[in-house]
Amino acid sequence: xxxLLRRQRATEAEMAGEVAAAAAVATLxxxxxxxxxxxxxxxxxxxxGASIYHFARGLATRGMFTSSDxxxxxxxxAVFRLRGNxxxxxxxxxxxxxxxxVAGSKVEDVVRLGEEIYDEExxxxxxxxxxxxxxxxxxxxxxxxxxxxxxVELARVIAQRLGLTGALGTVAESRDGVxxxxxxxxxxxxxxxAEAVRxxxxxxxxxxTRCTAYSDSANDLPxxxxxxxxxxxxxxxxxxxxxxxxxxxxxxxxxxxxATLTALPIAAGLGAVAGGIAAGIALRRHYRSx
Numbered sequence: 001x002x003x004l005l006r007r008q009r010a011t012e013a014e015m016a017g018e019v020a021a022a023a024a025v026a027t028l029x030x031x032x033x034x035x036x037x038x039x040x041x042x043x044x045x046x047x048x049g050a051s052i053y054h055f056a057r058g059l060a061t062r063g064m065f066t067s068s069d070x071x072x073x074x075x076x077x078a079v080f081r082l083r084g085n086x087x088x089x090x091x092x093x094x095x096x097x098x099x100x101x102v103a104g105s106k107v108e109d110v111v112r113l114g115e116e117i118y119d120e121e122x123x124x125x126x127x128x129x130x131x132x133x134x135x136x137x138x139x140x141x142x143x144x145x146x147x148x149x150x151x152v153e154l155a156r157v158i159a160q161r162l163g164l165t166g167a168l169g170t171v172a173e174s175r176d177g178v179x180x181x182x183x184x185x186x187x188x189x190x191x192x193x194a195e196a197v198r199x200x201x202x203x204x205x206x207x208x209t210r211c212t213a214y215s216d217s218a219n220d221l222p223x224x225x226x227x228x229x230x231x232x233x234x235x236x237x238x239x240x241x242x243x244x245x246x247x248x249x250x251x252x253x254x255x256x257x258x259a260t261l262t263a264l265p266i267a268a269g270l271g272a273v274a275g276g277i278a279a280g281i282a283l284r285r286h287y288r289s290x
Contacts, residue, residue, distance in 0.1 A: 033141040035207040037165075039197055039223065040134060041215035042148040042158065045233045048125040051150045051158065058117030103181025107153065107174050114157040123161065129253040130233055133214065134164060143204070147196060147213075147223065149189040168196045194222035218242065 043050045134144045143165040148155050152169030159167040171184040188196055201208050209228035213220075218238035224230035232243040232250045243250050 032143070034205060036137075036140075036210040036212075037143040037145060037201075037204070037206050038134065038137040038211065039145050039147045039168075039213040039227070040130065040164075041193075041217065041220055041223075041233075042146050042150055042155065044216040045214055046126060046130050046134070046146065046162075047122060047158070048127065051122065051148070051154060054121040054125065055114065055117050055154060058113070058121045061120070103179055105179050107177050107179065110151075110179075111153050111157065114154045115161075118154075118157050118161055122158065126162070127234070127253045129251060130214065131162065133231075133233075133251070134162065137212070138163070145197075145200070147188070147193050149187050149193075168193070168200065190219050191222045193220060194226045197223055197226055215239070224248070 040046050047054075137144050145165055146155050146159050146167040146169070148167065148169050150158075150169050152167060152171050155167035155169035159165070168188060170186075170188045173180045173182045173184045186192060197211075197213070198208070200206070201211070208226060211227040212229040212231065213224050213227045214231045214233050215224055216232070216234045216239065217236055221239070221242065224232075230243070230246075230248045232239050232248055234252055234254050235243060235250060240250060242248075
């Protein structure tokens with residue numbers, strides 16, 4: 001049974017990766033290095049905290065749901081983080097709830113809100129050190145991709161605002177510009193991120209031994225181990241130990257109180273995606289009232 005479950009999860013991860021890669025749209029540097037690229041996780045790697053949480057906060061400031069809803073959202077993330085991100089039952093719950101919250105919403109409305117909320121809630125949360133690393137790859141003519149479990153529309157907004165190549169994210173099904181409430185594939189999390197990078201490398205002709213990946217979480221070890229150069233950014237304890245053991249560079253941009261805050265469960269991991277249902281509650285309430 002366990003072997004069957006592992007095989008099923010591997011298949012789902014591969015499907016999620018293929019879907020994410022197929023949905024990716026790239027822009028090339030002026031003088032491109034066509035065989036090398038860099039892949040950055042978003043939450044706590046490129047940005048302090050969880051992007052979907054900041055999105056929910058932006059919805060709250062618009063009166064689209066209450067502070068109580070936001071608190072439930074935060075607590076939901078904490079529960080997922082503390083119980084273990086790789087628990088199959090929790091992953092199953094996340095798969096069923098993540099992005100279902102936008103059912104019936106227009107894609108263009110979610111993108112517009114993402115752009116507004118990035119400027120208001122997220123732009124000043126970008127780690128300058130990580131942003132500089134991304135720019136160094138761009139300056140070298142390499143493409144730079146965000147790879148995240150965050151919905152791809154929001155991930156693309158972040159990538160565009162930062163001047164990056166593009167984003168690989170969780171893909172929600174839409175028909176005629178309206179979300180159906182189903183996922184295409186699965187959450188882009190853990191092994192699925194590695195599958196997405198592998199699929200993108202095939203499509204773009206990348207040499208993975210020349211590529212670099214950055215993350216804060218041991219959940220991303222499959223992606224980090226796939227490339228020739230792995231870097232731990234603001235790492236959790238498991239990733240820090242793994243990086244030390246394998247001689248990977250470690251960059252920690254957290255200091256004092258920031259390090260404590262960004263380690264809180266409400267700002268990390270799969271829980272951020274699963275908890276995104278709170279944002280959907282807000283969107284549903286808003287669109288039903290208009």
